[in-house]
Amino acid sequence: MTHSTTTAIPPIIDAPWPQWQPATWQDYLACCEDPALEQARLFYHQGYLLIDMGNEGINHARFNNLLTMVFAFWFARKGQSFDELGGCVMEKPRRQAASPDKILYIGEDSPRWQEGEPRRINLTQWRIPDLVAEVADTTLATDLDEKKELYAALEIPEYWVVDIRGERVLAFRLQDDGKYQQCEYSVALEGLPISLIEQTLAQLEGGNNGSAAFWFDQQIANL
Numbered sequence: 001m002t003h004s005t006t007t008a009i010p011p012i013i014d015a016p017w018p019q020w021q022p023a024t025w026q027d028y029l030a031c032c033e034d035p036a037l038e039q040a041r042l043f044y045h046q047g048y049l050l051i052d053m054g055n056e057g058i059n060h061a062r063f064n065n066l067l068t069m070v071f072a073f074w075f076a077r078k079g080q081s082f083d084e085l086g087g088c089v090m091e092k093p094r095r096q097a098a099s100p101d102k103i104l105y106i107g108e109d110s111p112r113w114q115e116g117e118p119r120r121i122n123l124t125q126w127r128i129p130d131l132v133a134e135v136a137d138t139t140l141a142t143d144l145d146e147k148k149e150l151y152a153a154l155e156i157p158e159y160w161v162v163d164i165r166g167e168r169v170l171a172f173r174l175q176d177d178g179k180y181q182q183c184e185y186s187v188a189l190e191g192l193p194i195s196l197i198e199q200t201l202a203q204l205e206g207g208n209n210g211s212a213a214f215w216f217d218q219q220i221a222n223l
Contacts, residue, residue, distance in 0.1 A: 063164050
């Protein structure tokens, strides 16, 4: 199958919401190098490419940054180091690529960029992240379908989908059969109840993500 990158890309950008489109790995690489797509979030799986231009709405930005603060408070309490690389592209060359809202590495040995290398995380060279998350405002359907399948193929051990409109968090743990099963407690965050994350998100009603993060810190003081 042959695709012309110059004719394939404009329909995706002009669409009212991001859509998966047939593409080759070469098309994906061309998008990675395209200055017009520098701020875009790219996904590639089973011969299909998704380009998300990355314009965040207020709700998406608020929930997205709250998750970063939740991670910071949690690991500060636990005395653990972590690296959060959300938005960076990670890939298994010629097979899959994704740029989740959150990419969480716990402990040491997180990816480091070297001069002359692509600005992407090569998962054949670096270890797989401990958790990835998507904040879903208008993208819930693909986050629970195509992206869920993609992250399973990338062997991500834990995947969260934050459903903004439904005010819920759907957490999944990768099983031995390579499929995700929904879980009530995080393994990456050492038994943190997913329900507590949902309660933290509920604090945004009438509040802000700073006050919600402080509330979360108070709740985990004795966990």
